Amino acid sequence: MHLANNQYVIQNTPVLDLCNEFETPLYVYDGSKIEEKVNILKSTFSDVNMKIKYACKANTNISVLKLMKTLGVELDVVSPQEIQLGLKAGFSPKQITFTSSGVSFDEIENSVENDVLVNIDNLPTLEKFGEKYGNTVPVMLRIRPNVVGGGNLKIMTGHKDSKFGIAIEQKDQILALVNKYNLDVVGLHQHTGSDIKDGQTFVDAAKVMLELAFSFPDLKYMDFGGGFKVSYKEGDAITDMAGLGKILTQEFKTFCTKYGKELELWFEPGKFLVSECGYLFAEANVVKENPTFTLIGLNTGLNHLIRPMMYDAYHEVINVSKPTQAKDTEYNVVGYICETDDFAKNRMMPSADQGDVFCFLNAGAYGFTMASNYNSRFKPAEVLIYKEKVHLVRARETMEDILKNQILVEL
Structure with missing residues (x-):
């Protein structure tokens, strides 16, 4: 993601257009970044007979897996379900290792x-x-x-x-x-x-x-x-x-x-190949002033990105609605879950307003794959951009998905 003509774009697609079309919260993956990382690893070990076995637990979207196969990458999986995802994406059994x-x-x-x-x-x-x-x-x-x-x-x-x-x-x-x-x-x-x-x-x-x-x-x-x-x-x-x-x-x-x-x-x-390809976009529900700090409350939370809470992981947070404004205000960025789901503290950003769209960088690895329906909230949609083509690769969940396997009994 970079600035072009005073707006953030991914492969020439304005990110705010993506958020308008697919709504937020939204995961977006840049396939060219995955390809770049694969090529770095191939060139690094070009003098030996090297194979890349993508640790797919990092991101198991079958379209991401299919892209890996297209790039000559094989799979390392850690569950029977990941085996089936790999086969569904087109890998042969001989290209899959179960660890x-x-x-x-x-x-x-x-x-x-x-x-x-x-x-x-x-x-x-x-x-x-x-x-x-x-x-x-x-x-x-x-x-x-x-x-x-x-x-x-x-x-x-x-x-x-x-x-x-x-x-x-x-x-x-x-x-x-x-x-x-x-x-x-x-x-x-x-x-x-x-x-x-x-x-x-x-x-x-x-x-x-x-x-x-x-x-x-x-x-x-x-x-x-x-x-x-x-x-x-x-x-x-x-x-x-x-x-x-x-x-x-x-x-x-x-x-x-x-x-x-x-x-x-x-x-x-795993993370090396997909972390930097991924972006999580979310919208500000509220800008809440307190006596000692001001927080930005987003329409996402630990149910969509748990790494900051689970690992104390750092994610850069960008206000993509204010691409050229000075970063002159300090904020804490938090989620909408009924838990303490602080994403970031004491971050300098442009002055924020309700409705501004924010982006978490390095969200391609262990983002969606560790997502949950905590608070009975829906998981986001996922989009893959490759060779400047935008593909919806997972639809946003609905209430039918929440209820799908539940059984209401007569008591």
Whole structure:
């Protein structure tokens, strides 16, 4: 989104026109930004056999998934429902990996039945997998490398106290099960966390995984996860992709030479691919003056964007109705939910009026996918713009959607 002719536009479409046509609250996704991010990752690791496995929990709109497929991206999913969404969007089962996290064994069986590669994260499930399938079905192993990385504790997944993965200290137990059932281990996986700006964290985790790989002679894939840091505001630190690519590429090529064959290097970015493509537009219901502060109350809340409340995440908020006015007034920006749903505090903005339209940046990842019907409110519509064409990719909910699965009983 940028200014052109004194108005904000996305791919030459004025954002206020979008809000007038589709109403607010409204999620809008810029497909060109997704394409840009995909190309950055491809060029960063152009010297190795790299695949992008989009962590689709970040944004599962099937049109976004279809765009990913068009761009040559494959899928990492975490539920049977995401498998079905991927298939619906046109992915083949071979392009989908199911990364489990303490799921019931029937979800493992469902993945196998759908011919989707399973990534197992605990020893009891690995034992059950061996008992049922032996070496007839390939499997990946999710390892916890005990490397600390991520923006905050809530989004760190590779440290020693994390619930995720099989601890690296349990290597002997892993190998015992692999040998007991003659398991066909085709890949090793780790994911350290999200919002990792220090490339050394990726390198440290990779070294742990590459050393472990020599214990598995028939690997085809090494999955180093995702977590690349994106920018949330001007001057924000991001992952040095060029530097990281150079170091990790050399580490991986050296490993492949020692291992005796070229493996595929996988990454599974989610936020990196879709965070910056997304915008949430909302309208000011009220500008409320208090003795100590003034707040802008929007027609959206934590039911549509929970990240600020759940993760203390920062989102830039822009008054798109006042694109050229000076930012001379301080506001708190809040939602309309019957909870404390503060989006932003002490933000300098142009003087606001009821009816002004505001935009949350970096709303493409974990925005709509974490949305709810709390307070029995509707989820927003979603729009995708790609190659300057505007597509409605999800209709706004109605009361029929709220009531759809409810049953009114005679009491």
